[in-house]
Structure formats: C-alpha cells, structure tokens
Amino acid sequence: MLSTMQDVPLLVSRILRHGMTIHAKSRVVTWTGAEPQRRTYAETGERTAQLAAALRDELGVTEGDRVATLMWNNGEHLEAYFAIPSMGAVLHTLNLRLPPEQLAWIINHAEDKVILVNGSLLPLLAPLLPGLKTVRHIVVVGPGDTSLLDGAEPAVHSYEDLLQGRPTDYDWPELDERSAAAMCYTSGTTGDPKGVVYSHRSIFLHCLQVNTAESMGLTDEDTCLPVVPMFHVNAWGLPHSAFMCGINLLMPDRFLQPAPLAEMIEAERPTYAAAVPTIWQGLLAELEANPRDVSSLQSVTIGGSACPPALMKAFEERHGIKVVQAWGMTETSPLGSVAHPPSGLTPDEAWPYRITQGRFPCLVEARLIGPDGDVKPWDGTSAGELEVRGPWIAGAYYGGPGGAELRPEDKFSPDGWLRTGDVGVITPDGYLTLTDRAKDVIKSGGEWISSVELENQLMGHPAVAEAAVVAVPDEKWGERPLATVVLKEGTTGVGYQELREFLSGRVARWQLPERWALIESVPKTSVGKFDKKVLRRQYAEGALDVTLLD
Amino acid sequence: MLSTMQDVPLLVSRILRHGMTIHAKSRVVTWTGAEPQRRTYAETGERTAQLAAALRDELGVTEGDRVATLMWNNGEHLEAYFAIPSMGAVLHTLNLRLPPEQLAWIINHAEDKVILVNGSLLPLLAPLLPGLKTVRHIVVVGPGDTSLLDGAEPAVHSYEDLLQGRPTDYDWPELDERSAAAMCYTSGTTGDPKGVVYSHRSIFLHCLQVNTAESMGLTDEDTCLPVVPMFHVNAWGLPHSAFMCGINLLMPDRFLQPAPLAEMIEAERPTYAAAVPTIWQGLLAELEANPRDVSSLQSVTIGGSACPPALMKAFEERHGIKVVQAWGMTETSPLGSVAHPPSGLTPDEAWPYRITQGRFPCLVEARLIGPDGDVKPWDGTSAGELEVRGPWIAGAYYGGPGGAELRPEDKFSPDGWLRTGDVGVITPDGYLTLTDRAKDVIKSGGEWISSVELENQLMGHPAVAEAAVVAVPDEKWGERPLATVVLKEGTTGVGYQELREFLSGRVARWQLPERWALIESVPKTSVGKFDKKVLRRQYAEGALDVTLLD
Known part of the structure; x- marks a missing residue:
C-alpha cells in the first residue's frame, strides 16, 4: 500500500535554503588574525548562489563534476560546502596534511576539474600542478602569492572576482x-587512499541526527567553533548541521595553534567546540601559561582518537567545560557513537560511561563479529570486530578498493556492513569500548587476545622499557601471542618466567604468551607507531631468538 | 555520480530496535487510576514482537493490511504503534470522538481487517459492528464489558491472551x-473524512526533526506526558520520537480530566507535555482550585488551535512552565511550525514571536498564495493562503478526494504543494501568523479582506452583540464584504453609518463594507460556529434586508 505523502528529496540545497531564510541572521565569523570577517547566513547564502553561478557559467561545471577544495575552515569554504553539492557537482575536500604525492594521487583518482585553494596554501598546491591530469581551473581564495602559479596549465581565477556581480539566487x-x-x-596506513562518496541523503540524515540530543544537540542559541578541519570528514558534519539548526559559526581559518584559539574563544565566546584530543591538550597547556576567559564554552566534542581521561577531567575541573567523547571514521560520515551517559546518574556513576566510545545514535546499527565470524553478545566482555550499518555509512569505496592489498571483503561484510577494523566490546546498555585494531589481535582457539592489553600490562613491569605482542601461527590454537620485550638499560636477571608470572595475575590464564623474545628496540613506523609487520616478518624468517615456555 | 553509501531504508522497525536496545531502561508508565502500569522500553519492545507474531500467525495479517486501533494513550497502544507498521501492515488510528456513523464510514473506507479496542470503549464500538464490511477480528485490550460483543460477526480476542507465550523477537x-x-x-467540516497515509519515511524524518531543538528537542533525561491523543495525528509524533531519543513516557490513558492530570503530574513528575489549549485551560483552573506540585513540568507544547496569550502567561507566571505554541494538521504529520523565538532576545522582545504560529523547521517549506495565484512576499503584511511542501506533508488523499464536494485542486497545487486552507502572513524572519480560513476571506480587487478581523472589530462596538461578515459577489471588485449585525437587546438608534465610522479607524479604508444587514441572530453549526453558508444563501435568495452605503 502506498503512502499519500509528498515525494521530496533530501538535498543539501534544502539545508541551505532553510538556513538562509529561517536562520537568516545567524552569523559566520572567520578569524583572520586582524579584524574578523563577519557574514550572516543570509549573506552566505547569497554568495553561495553567486559561487554556483560562477562555477556553472564561467568554469563550465556540470552535474557530477568534482570540484575540490584545499582550504582552511572559513566562510568561503562554507560557501563551497553548499554551492558545489547544491548545484549537483561533487565537493571533494582535500586533506592539506597529506604528503604531496598522495594529494596528487587523490586529485587524479577523483578526476577533479576545479580546485578552490586558499592563497596561503599555494606553496602546497603549486608543486603538484605538473602531475595533475584533470584539473582545468584553479580558484584562489583570499590573499596569497599567486606568482607561484605563473605558467600553470589550469586557468587561474580569483574567488571574489568570480563572484562579483553575479545573481544572488x-x-x-x-x-x-x-x-x-x-x-x-x-x-x-596500508595501500592507496580510498575514496568515500557521501550522498545528499547521507549528509541530510547525518545532520538531522547531529542536531538531536543523542548526538550534539545543537541549537540556534549556541555558537560553534569547529576546530576539526573541513577537509576531514566534512568537519564532523557541523557546517551543514549549522545551517539546519541556525547555530552561529566561529571559523578558525589557519589559526589552529593554542594561543590564537584561546584568543578567539575569549573574543567571540563560542559555547560549543569540536576537535581532536591534541588540540585540547595544547589549549589546556596554553590556558595554564596564559590564562584567558574561556567561560563561554559549555561543552566540547572530542573525537578522532580516544581522549585521555585526565584531559577530560582537567577541562571539567579547571574550566567547567563538559567534554563528550565521540567515535567515528571517514567511512561513517563520521557519527558512529557518542559517549553521553545514561540519564539519571551521579557524576561518579556517569564517569565509566563517559570514557567509553559511547552509544550508537538512531540509524547506526552495530554488531561485534568474533574471530570465527560469529556475532558476539553485548555483554561487556565478549570482544569482536565492530561492524556498522546505516544510511550514512559507506558500503563501498569510490572506484572499487584502493589498492592491490585491499579486497572488498576486507572492508565490507557479504551483507553490506562496514568492517571498521576496530575490535572492542559493547555493554548490555549499548556502550562501545574499542580496545584494539583488528590487525593487532590474536585469534586463539575461537577467542581474541588483545595485544595492546598484553603490551600495556608488560610495560607495567619495572624492568620493561617496551613490549610488543604479535600473533604467530600455532598448530593447535590457530594463532598465539609472541611477546617481544625491550628491557630497561642496566636491567639484568629478569627472566621470561618472571614476566609471565607478572602477567598471570593481570590477564586470563589462556591469554598468557608461551613465546618470548628479547629485542633491542621495537621497530617503529615513520609516525612512531609500533611496526608489527616487521616483527612478524622477523619471526617468520627465524631472525628472533625465541624461547618457548611450557 | 553515485555515492558509496549503504542503502538503508528509514523504517519504523529501526526506531523500535534502537529504543529497545540503546534506551532499554527508559520507562513507559500508564496511568490506571490505581497502581500505574510500568514497563521498560526493552519490555515494550518484546511485547511488540509478540503482538506482531500474534497478528501474523493468529489473525492472518499480512503486508499492507489495515489494523485499526480504537484506544486511549497507553502502553498497549504504543506496542501497536510499533508492531503494526514494523511488520509491514498499516496502523489506522480511529478517532473515538467522531460521530459513530463517521467512524463506521472510515473503517469501511480504509477496509480495516482488525480492530484493537480498549475494553472501556466497547460501548462505542459494539453498535457499529453490524455496519462494518471488512473487519474480521476484534482484539480487546484491558478490562471491559465483552458481553457487548456477544453475537458479533468478527472473531473476538483478548490482547493479553494473544501475546501470551509468543516469541519476544x-x-x-x-x-x-x-x-x-x-x-x-x-x-x-465539509464532505466525507479524508484519509492521510503516512509512510515509514515520513514518520522517520518527522521524528528526527521533532527531536531537534528547532522543534521539541526531546532528550532521554526528560519524561513526556502526551495528552494529545494517539488517535489524533500520531500524538504529534511523540510515541515514535520517544523510542528514537529515549525520553520516558507517561501515558494518561482515559484520565484526561483536569483532576487526574494534575494528580499524575504530581506523582510521576513529567518534564514535558503536549496538548490542545482546552486541556491546559482546564488544568490551570484545577490547579487554582486544588493546588498540586507540578514543578517538574518545564515546558509544554500547545497545538491544535491557537493558544490564548493569557493562558500562556498564566502558566509561565504562576507555574514557571514555558509554553511553546506549534501549528500543524493531520496532513502535515503534524509538525508544520513551532513558535520558538529568535535567539538572544529578552522575554519582552521574544513575546511577539511566541504568540505567532511559529517558524518552519527544516524540511517544511512554505509559501503564501494570494487571491490571484501570485506568491506573496514574507513581509509580515501580505496575506496569502499558506501552502506547504515537505516529505512528511500529504500530496494526496487515500483513495482520492473524500467526497463529491472536494476536487483535488482544492487541496493540492498543480506542483504538488498542500493547500492548507489557512490564510496568514509571514514575517521576513519566517514567523507565520494565521488569521483566517481561506473560505472565510473576501477576495476584493486582488487583495484579501479578513472577515474575522472585521467581525472582531464590529463586536468591539458597545451596541453590537454579534457580527458575521461574508463575501458576496461584486461586479467591479469580484467580491466585497457583507456585514450582518445582531444588536444588543434594547439597543436603538445605532445606524450603519455609525458602525462604518467605528470601523474606519480600525481597518484599511478599502476594506470597509458597503453592504449591511441587521439580523436576529447569526446562524450556527451544530458545534456553535458561525454558519456562513446559510448567510450566503440567504443573501443570494434575497432573504436579507440589505442596505447599500455609498
């Protein structure tokens, strides 16, 4: 039986129209280091229309064309966020922190036709130009050394010149x-970058959920400081969500260091902010050294990586700012879970919930898959790889998997759920705690052993400097843990038996490693993480001096 | 270009699953007059599964079948709200306040196969049974005189017996x-009732919007008392929205009189409530007479008809309860507009916004259509018929228009917008004020004259007991107002000229009626409203003694 409802598609242009009319007076303030740039949502909407007209009439952008941005969080990037999708083109946000060769690879893979670039980022873009195969136009936004583009093959335009005089609808x-x-x-970390393509529907539904109290609960009485970059998973959906609910925006542009962040918070008084933990760590230190009035901030969302509990406590106790942890990834738009505690708890009761990755908002479904493909219960102890499903969660990558190493089944289950690559547990009331990356767990007799847990425990022994635990093949159990240990300088007389004794009170008996090796140092990746691939290879090649305990 | 997002449909079953897992401990409390009935969302979800199994396996309900409810707001009605749509059948809520013959007409028109009925409502249902053509099963919920069903053709079942022992998933x-x-x-008010059929999509999107701060901003820290009946536009979406956000529910069942309402508020401490103005009027009077602690209530939504500003003030000043007005209709699911004031205003500045019908939430688009089909500007003064568009707004009626009197174009524009039949103005910042029903406005020279405004002004004259203004044909202007006046008893010597003088300082000159008639009394409908059809007929037949002023 059919419904009698109107068939109205969920489009970014509807968010835009809503924001520029119903929330016409809401403000977009961009920090400039000098006098901030101030526009209303109505003005932003008019400039958005001008940008779309320029892209269509001057640059020949048509439906489906990819238009890239290499930009900071600012008013013009916001205009691009609305103009490009609303006109039917595809907004491709470029991560300016990537190595240049990856950036070029991505631009070519996406077949970007136009790049909007902040003038301050021309030194990053200009060297890439000779290697770009599809880019026809460069649009420079704001001041910068445009001489860097002299002789470039793509046509070069000024953003403001392009908008000038065009119709405002x-x-x-x-x-x-x-x-x-x-x-x-x-x-x-492995293989080529993989493209995630968001739809109008996924962005719209994600924004609606972001605006509910289960997630961020944004209102037009608030002012939002999105420190999380707009080149990173749509700044967690905040720019689009803002136009839906009318929250004011304070854009930090390129001023992401602790001192200017503290200064703009004091001056513009945002009530809400969102960023990764390192930003908050830096801000906390800055405020210790140079106190500022940041009392306007009521709550902040922390995501991107797990937030140290001490950091959460410090913000709350010293500055009265409530920190809410959230989990997500590029493939999840990124809203995956938010650590609001259950209602009605005391602060002490709520705390254990708040340091989890949180619970799933409506439209995110989750399950834990054990080592043998079995669905694990939500009992707070059974570990499994987290798989998620929902209308704003990726079911594929753009143009297929991103490299020879990746098979589709590595990332998506046969019934279409996203394999997150994260391993964790879920409590009966739906709170997720992630403990390991799937590639770092040891599949032993149908159960998982957390290498991270074993490492953390081992490193608690006074003689141990570093410890890395990797999975090695085992005839009986499938896999078993190999513990590689770096002893502190000058340590002698500490045997494997003693280390195993030490562990045995701290983890389950069946998780205790039989295989042990002393090493000089743990091999590391370029960003300083344990490089376990190297250890596994060394083990396979017999290059480690392994002792087998009973 | 296609997105890479998962294709996950928006289904009521997803709301159910979310509520019963993530908000497993949220509570559904049903007032019974004695000990309240208490269930968790998890228990409600399990009973919902049992109900669906019973409907499928015992009563033969299949996808698309209509299953009706003739029930109060209670835990079992909530179970029906989730079980029936989730299994693919269609929940048909029957308005127990309708005249019996309309109820029978509606049941036959919808071809209901099953009716779930509260035992207390059997005296209403039993007499209808001989006239029902499609109903095969009656399921009695709660205690009642089932002997009223003796000899009924449909099979009679007990709700609890049906659920007993069935699987809980x-x-x-x-x-x-x-x-x-x-x-x-x-x-x-005219023609047969008209069926509006909501889709899973429309319910889902409506719920998401209801849960944002632009609308109701519900959270799991709150407890909601939906006084608005679940047989009336899905209780404004609250039951479904509750499972999405985890707000606790306090169900009033049949105890809708002021005294039990005050009692349940004091006992169960809801923080939020929703009802039509008359309920609040009654509650206010009750609280004056019999004070109760209603301090738990922080905000209430009033809709269904315009709320008297004095009532809003009284609740705020005497009880500290914030009243938020909202507008909608069956055809709009019903969320159409909500009167949250713009942010940053003082209470005095906010007040004029709060007594409007409010502003449109994201996904409700609105326009005003003038008498000549022209779109009127949002300038706060140009009046037009309100037309709305959005994914939870009807674009047709079930089985076509509901009677000979109604042509589709009376209710839907050629481009698919709903014609609300309401006339009003919208301010530049998007606040709607409704002034008239479209059938009560006078179309004069391309502009509209409000008959209600003329009547209200005329009734301000000390000699006037009642006044009704209707449109009559006019060669030059299309239509012009005819003022019919009932003078107060014992009044003499008040002429039409004097009344027109009185009006001339109060409305625009071109709106002043030329045609006047004294009448004995204004004809009324069965519910006491002015029956203007009668006046128009009397005028057309020359039955009124009309004086024409220059």
Whole structure:
C-alpha cells in the first residue's frame, strides 16, 4: 500500500535554503588574525548562489563534476560546502596534511576539474600542478602569492572576482537524493587512499541526527567553533548541521595553534567546540601559561582518537567545560557513537560511561563479529570486530578498493556492513569500548587476545622499557601471542618466567604468551607507531631468538 | 555520480530496535487510576514482537493490511504503534470522538481487517459492528464489558491472551521506506473524512526533526506526558520520537480530566507535555482550585488551535512552565511550525514571536498564495493562503478526494504543494501568523479582506452583540464584504453609518463594507460556529434586508 505523502528529496540545497531564510541572521565569523570577517547566513547564502553561478557559467561545471577544495575552515569554504553539492557537482575536500604525492594521487583518482585553494596554501598546491591530469581551473581564495602559479596549465581565477556581480539566487536542481554530494579520501596506513562518496541523503540524515540530543544537540542559541578541519570528514558534519539548526559559526581559518584559539574563544565566546584530543591538550597547556576567559564554552566534542581521561577531567575541573567523547571514521560520515551517559546518574556513576566510545545514535546499527565470524553478545566482555550499518555509512569505496592489498571483503561484510577494523566490546546498555585494531589481535582457539592489553600490562613491569605482542601461527590454537620485550638499560636477571608470572595475575590464564623474545628496540613506523609487520616478518624468517615456555 | 553509501531504508522497525536496545531502561508508565502500569522500553519492545507474531500467525495479517486501533494513550497502544507498521501492515488510528456513523464510514473506507479496542470503549464500538464490511477480528485490550460483543460477526480476542507465550523477537522485514506505515482521517467540516497515509519515511524524518531543538528537542533525561491523543495525528509524533531519543513516557490513558492530570503530574513528575489549549485551560483552573506540585513540568507544547496569550502567561507566571505554541494538521504529520523565538532576545522582545504560529523547521517549506495565484512576499503584511511542501506533508488523499464536494485542486497545487486552507502572513524572519480560513476571506480587487478581523472589530462596538461578515459577489471588485449585525437587546438608534465610522479607524479604508444587514441572530453549526453558508444563501435568495452605503 502506498503512502499519500509528498515525494521530496533530501538535498543539501534544502539545508541551505532553510538556513538562509529561517536562520537568516545567524552569523559566520572567520578569524583572520586582524579584524574578523563577519557574514550572516543570509549573506552566505547569497554568495553561495553567486559561487554556483560562477562555477556553472564561467568554469563550465556540470552535474557530477568534482570540484575540490584545499582550504582552511572559513566562510568561503562554507560557501563551497553548499554551492558545489547544491548545484549537483561533487565537493571533494582535500586533506592539506597529506604528503604531496598522495594529494596528487587523490586529485587524479577523483578526476577533479576545479580546485578552490586558499592563497596561503599555494606553496602546497603549486608543486603538484605538473602531475595533475584533470584539473582545468584553479580558484584562489583570499590573499596569497599567486606568482607561484605563473605558467600553470589550469586557468587561474580569483574567488571574489568570480563572484562579483553575479545573481544572488540560483534555481537549485531537484536531484536524486542518492546522488553524490561530497567525497573524502581516507589516508589508510596500508595501500592507496580510498575514496568515500557521501550522498545528499547521507549528509541530510547525518545532520538531522547531529542536531538531536543523542548526538550534539545543537541549537540556534549556541555558537560553534569547529576546530576539526573541513577537509576531514566534512568537519564532523557541523557546517551543514549549522545551517539546519541556525547555530552561529566561529571559523578558525589557519589559526589552529593554542594561543590564537584561546584568543578567539575569549573574543567571540563560542559555547560549543569540536576537535581532536591534541588540540585540547595544547589549549589546556596554553590556558595554564596564559590564562584567558574561556567561560563561554559549555561543552566540547572530542573525537578522532580516544581522549585521555585526565584531559577530560582537567577541562571539567579547571574550566567547567563538559567534554563528550565521540567515535567515528571517514567511512561513517563520521557519527558512529557518542559517549553521553545514561540519564539519571551521579557524576561518579556517569564517569565509566563517559570514557567509553559511547552509544550508537538512531540509524547506526552495530554488531561485534568474533574471530570465527560469529556475532558476539553485548555483554561487556565478549570482544569482536565492530561492524556498522546505516544510511550514512559507506558500503563501498569510490572506484572499487584502493589498492592491490585491499579486497572488498576486507572492508565490507557479504551483507553490506562496514568492517571498521576496530575490535572492542559493547555493554548490555549499548556502550562501545574499542580496545584494539583488528590487525593487532590474536585469534586463539575461537577467542581474541588483545595485544595492546598484553603490551600495556608488560610495560607495567619495572624492568620493561617496551613490549610488543604479535600473533604467530600455532598448530593447535590457530594463532598465539609472541611477546617481544625491550628491557630497561642496566636491567639484568629478569627472566621470561618472571614476566609471565607478572602477567598471570593481570590477564586470563589462556591469554598468557608461551613465546618470548628479547629485542633491542621495537621497530617503529615513520609516525612512531609500533611496526608489527616487521616483527612478524622477523619471526617468520627465524631472525628472533625465541624461547618457548611450557 | 553515485555515492558509496549503504542503502538503508528509514523504517519504523529501526526506531523500535534502537529504543529497545540503546534506551532499554527508559520507562513507559500508564496511568490506571490505581497502581500505574510500568514497563521498560526493552519490555515494550518484546511485547511488540509478540503482538506482531500474534497478528501474523493468529489473525492472518499480512503486508499492507489495515489494523485499526480504537484506544486511549497507553502502553498497549504504543506496542501497536510499533508492531503494526514494523511488520509491514498499516496502523489506522480511529478517532473515538467522531460521530459513530463517521467512524463506521472510515473503517469501511480504509477496509480495516482488525480492530484493537480498549475494553472501556466497547460501548462505542459494539453498535457499529453490524455496519462494518471488512473487519474480521476484534482484539480487546484491558478490562471491559465483552458481553457487548456477544453475537458479533468478527472473531473476538483478548490482547493479553494473544501475546501470551509468543516469541519476544521478530524478524522485521526490510520494507520500502515509502510504503504505508500508518493512516489517519481528517474530520473535515465539509464532505466525507479524508484519509492521510503516512509512510515509514515520513514518520522517520518527522521524528528526527521533532527531536531537534528547532522543534521539541526531546532528550532521554526528560519524561513526556502526551495528552494529545494517539488517535489524533500520531500524538504529534511523540510515541515514535520517544523510542528514537529515549525520553520516558507517561501515558494518561482515559484520565484526561483536569483532576487526574494534575494528580499524575504530581506523582510521576513529567518534564514535558503536549496538548490542545482546552486541556491546559482546564488544568490551570484545577490547579487554582486544588493546588498540586507540578514543578517538574518545564515546558509544554500547545497545538491544535491557537493558544490564548493569557493562558500562556498564566502558566509561565504562576507555574514557571514555558509554553511553546506549534501549528500543524493531520496532513502535515503534524509538525508544520513551532513558535520558538529568535535567539538572544529578552522575554519582552521574544513575546511577539511566541504568540505567532511559529517558524518552519527544516524540511517544511512554505509559501503564501494570494487571491490571484501570485506568491506573496514574507513581509509580515501580505496575506496569502499558506501552502506547504515537505516529505512528511500529504500530496494526496487515500483513495482520492473524500467526497463529491472536494476536487483535488482544492487541496493540492498543480506542483504538488498542500493547500492548507489557512490564510496568514509571514514575517521576513519566517514567523507565520494565521488569521483566517481561506473560505472565510473576501477576495476584493486582488487583495484579501479578513472577515474575522472585521467581525472582531464590529463586536468591539458597545451596541453590537454579534457580527458575521461574508463575501458576496461584486461586479467591479469580484467580491466585497457583507456585514450582518445582531444588536444588543434594547439597543436603538445605532445606524450603519455609525458602525462604518467605528470601523474606519480600525481597518484599511478599502476594506470597509458597503453592504449591511441587521439580523436576529447569526446562524450556527451544530458545534456553535458561525454558519456562513446559510448567510450566503440567504443573501443570494434575497432573504436579507440589505442596505447599500455609498
């Protein structure tokens, strides 16, 4: 039986129109280091229409074309966020922190036709130009050394010149809500980057959920400081969500160091902010050294990586700022879980919930898959790889898997769920705690052993400087842990038996390693993480001096 | 270009699963007059699965079948709200306040197969049974005089007996999100009732919006008292929204009189409530007479008809309860507009916004259409008929228009917008004020004259007991107002000229009526409203003694 409801697609242009009319007076303030740039949502909407007209009429952008941005968080990037999807093109946000060769690879893979670039980022873009195969236009936003583009093959334009004099309204097309609106590449540690393509539908539903109290609960009485970059998973959805709910925006542009962040918070008084833990760590230290009035901030969302509990406590106790942890990834738009505690608890009761990755908002479904493909219960102890499903979660990558190393089944289950690559547990009331990356767990007799847990425990022994635990093949159990240990300088007389004794009170008996090796130092990746691939290879090649305990 | 997002339909079953897992401990409390009935969301979810199994396995309900409810707001009605749509059948809520013959007409028109009925409502249902053509099963919920059903043709079942022993989970089907989930008939003043069929998609999107701060901003820290009946536009979406956000529910069942309402508020301490103005009027009077502690209530939504500002003030000043006005109709699911003031205003500045019908939430688009079909500006003074568009707004009626009197073009524009039949103005910042029903405005020279405004002004004259203004044909202007006046008893010597003088300082000159008639009394409908059809007929037949002023 059919419903009698109107068939109205969920489009980014609807968010835009809503924001610029119902929340016409809400403000977009961009920090400039001098006098901030101030625009209303109505003005932003008019400039958005001008940008779309320029892209269509001057640069020949048509539906489906990829238009990239290499930009900081600012008012013009916000205009691009609305203009490009609303006109039917695809917003491709470029991560300016990637190595240049990856950036070029991504631009070519996405077949970007236009790049909007902040003038301050021309030194990053200019050297890439000779290697770009599809880019026809460079649009320079704000001041910068445009001489760097002299002799470039793509045509070079000034953003403001392009907008100048164009009509301030645009007849946004009625698109299919499942068509592409934006894309973002993950910078995976293995293989080539992988493109995630968001639809109008996924962005719209994600924004609606972000605006509910289960997630961020944004309101037009608030001012949001998105420190999380707009080149990183759509700044967690905040720019689009803002136009839906009317929250004011304070854009930090390139001023992401602790001192200017503290200064803009004092001056513009945001009530809400979002960033990765390192930003907050830096801000906390800055405020200790140079106190500022940051009392406007009521709550902040921390995501991107797990937040140290001490950091959460410090913000709350010293500054009265409530820290809410959230988990997600490029493939999840990124809203995956938010650590709001259950209602009605005392602060002490709530604390254990708040340091988890949180619970799943409506439209994110989750399950834990054990080593043998079995679905694990939500009992707070059974570990499994987290798989998620929902309308804003990727079911594939752009153009197929991103490299020879990746098979589709590594990332997506046969029934279409995303394999997150994270291992954890879920409590009966739905709180997720992630403990390991799937590639770092040891599959032993149908159960998982956490290498990270074993390492942390081992490193608690006074004689141990570093410890890395990797899976090695075992005839009986499938895999078993190999413990590689670096002793502190000058340590003598500490045997494997003693270390195993030490562990045995701290982890389950069946998790205790039989295989042990002393090493000089743990091999590390370029960013300083344990490089376990190297250890596994050394073990396979017999290059480690392994002792087998009973 | 296609997105890489998962294609996950928006289904009521997803709301159910979310509520019963993530918000497993949230509570559904049903007032009984004695010890309240208490269940968790988890228990409610399990009973929902049992109900669906019973409907499928015992009563033969299949996808698309209409299952009606004739029930109060209670835990079992909530179970029906989730079980029926989730299994792919269509929840048809029956308005127990309708005249019996309309109820029978509606049941036959919808071709209901099953009726779930509260035992206390059997005296209403039993007499209808001989006239029902499609109903095969009656399921009696709660205590009641089932002997009233003796000899009934449909099979009679006990709700609890049906659920007993059935499995507490159900493999909910993956339906098309555009398929029918629920239906509700409008009790229009003209013609037969008209069926509105909500889809899974429309319910889902509506719920997401209800849960944002632009609308109700519900959270799991709150407890909601939905006084608005679940047989009336899905209780404004609150039951479904509750499972999405985890807000606790306090169900009033049949105890809708002021005294038990005050009692349950004091006992169960809801923080939020929703009802039509008359309920609040009654509660206010009750609290004056019999004070109760209602301090738990922080905010209430009032809709259904315009709320008297004095009532809003009284609740705020005497009880500290914030009243938020909202507008909608059966055809709009019903969220159409909510009167949250713009942010940053003082209470005095906010007040004029709060007594409007409010502003449109994201996904409700609105326009005003003037008498000549022209779109009127949002300038706060240009009046037009309100037309709305959005994914939870009706674009047709079930089975076509509901009677000979109604042509589709009376209710829907050629481009698919809903014609609300309400006339009003919208301010530049998007606040709607409704002034008239479209059928009561006078179309004069391309502008509209409000008959209600003229009547209200005329009734301000000390000699006037009642006044009704209707449109009559005019060669030059199309239509002009005819003022019919009932003078107060014993009044003499008041002429039409004097009344027109009185009006001339109060309305625009071109709106002043030329045609006047004294009448004995204004004809009224059965519910006491002015029956203007009669006046127009009397005028057309020359039955009124009309004086024409220059």
